[in-house]
Amino acid sequence: MSGRLTSVPAWPPEVAEHYRQAGYWQGITFGQLLRVWAEQRTHQLAIIDTNHRWTYQQLDNLADQLAAGLIKLGIQAGDSVVVQMPNQAEFFAICFALFRLGAWPIMALPGHRQAEISYFCEFTQAKAYVIAGKSHGYDYRALARKVRAKATTVKHVIVVGEAEEFLSFNDLLTIGDLSLVQALSEPDPSMPALLQLSGGTTGAPKLIPRTHDDYIYSLKASVDVCRLTSDSNYLCVLPVAHNFPLSSPGTLGTLYAGGTVILAADTQPDHCWRWIAQEQVTMTALVPPLVNVWLQARQQLSWDISSLEVLQVGGARLSPEVAKQIAPVLGCKLQQVFGMAEGLVNYTRLDDSEDVIIHTQGKPMSLADEIRIVDDDDEVVPTGTVGHLQTRGPYTIQGYFNAPEHNQKAFTNDGYYRTGDCVRLTEEGYLVVEGRAKDQINRGGEKIAAEEIENYLVTHPAVQDAALVAVADNVLGEMSCAFIIALPTTEDNQPIDPPKKIELKRFLLAQGVANYKIPDRFVFIKQFPKTPVGKVNKKQLRALLESENT
Ligand code: OOB
16 A cells, blocks of 8 residues: 555544444445345345346446456555446446455546546546446547546546447456455455545645545444335435435445435436336435426426435525425425535434424434534534534544645644534524535535636636636526636737637636536626735625626
8 A cells, every 4th residue: 555545634543442432433344345235135136227237246246356357457455546437337336346445436526527537537646547438428538538648647447338449347347366356355444435526615626535434334324314224215316426325325325224226317307207116216316406307397297206205405505495395296205415525414304393304404414423613713603693514523534635734724623624614503403504604606516616717717818817706596506607807918018808708618618627617607897806804805796796686
């Protein structure tokens, strides 16, 4: 293993010991779990997608074969592998193979493009990059070629589907020696199982190391709160690698409980409801904009979705008006989920009153979660007052991967994560999300770090300065708006034509920025309003947009 391991901030030893003693951390790995599941539930269905129906036993065998193939490629414990897959069964075979080796899947999203993927590969010195050849009309092999040209550590591109010059998933299954997998020593459960991605507030996206111990505990606690059993059929509609559908309790939680995961290739009601009817789906999870689409579709589509017991909604604010419609229109219970890839997940409970389910974002899933709500000086505020949410616990990270300076700011001295969310606590101990202090746009659940996009914009030759802010949107909740100060003249005083909006969009796309991060609006402005300390006053910029709308 390499020296990079020191850059995974660990819990203080006495706290870790407590989590072990108290039984939160079980000291097992995902590879071991899958082995046990395959023995106990040999012929039960684990994963279903359009092309596969895998039992637990089959998943275990595939993970072994792939692990053998990965060993052959030289991948070992502590290595990173960027995984960018649509909702397909192979995602799980690859992840469990990497878990078994102790190598770390980096959970990229299908929407990421050259800028993000190259960054993940370079930052983690990834040895391999896993993609689906073509998906939703986009050719990931073309992306892989560009990524490889920049990220020289990436020696292997593994393609699920038509591989062209790369290595196919099917070939990877056959090239290894299974006896080498049997001979592997078990990875350390206190080491990362995977790296999640942070929504981010800074220029460079942050990576979140989630250990076997902490992630498996978060599954167990989620399964308990959400009452999943071996009869649960979970439909994964959101991108599978995202923390919400992956672990809250999501696909991995469903496997933990012995249920069956069904992977939807598309978010549209027609596609998803066919799955619900066909596989008797009991639970699924959506972000708020999709809830609207599903509610509106109910009148036109007559699929029998009566098997659906629970619809989880999270990732962004759900309005009470929309929340109220879910039970009557879709015929299932609503569960609000307020979580973060860094750890803490809050759920409304299935037997909570309608008032709590509609008006709050739930309470922490574990009694071991510690939360506090503080003012700008880190002083705890009285119950009911809005403040900054801070948290620590057995599945909330102690720091980002390889980011000591940022960790100083993002965590308190006593190990609490500063979530950047502004919340208030109700008398019953439930959280209501009231806003955000972090410089981020939550575009229908997809997070955009303002600084990341501003950094790109200011490299345009006609842009002097840029500020990205959120603007309210009926469909997505929030969209992004870039305020731009155009450069009046070149360095040698030649006048410059102000850039056109379309030109700025093309410029960002040419940098390889994911589509969802491209500003929805551009507004040109002579100068930015400033705060007393001289920072850009984004509150005033947002107010400018709001006054336009009234
Ligand atoms: C989930 O994870 P991330 O890492 O994409 O984003 C976390 C942030 C939170 O800090 C908060 O700002 C926002 O997303 N958020 C919500 C919310 N759920 C998340 N804001 C308002 N209401 C909610 N219900 O988004 C995530 C991870 C695990 C489970 C669920 C969501």
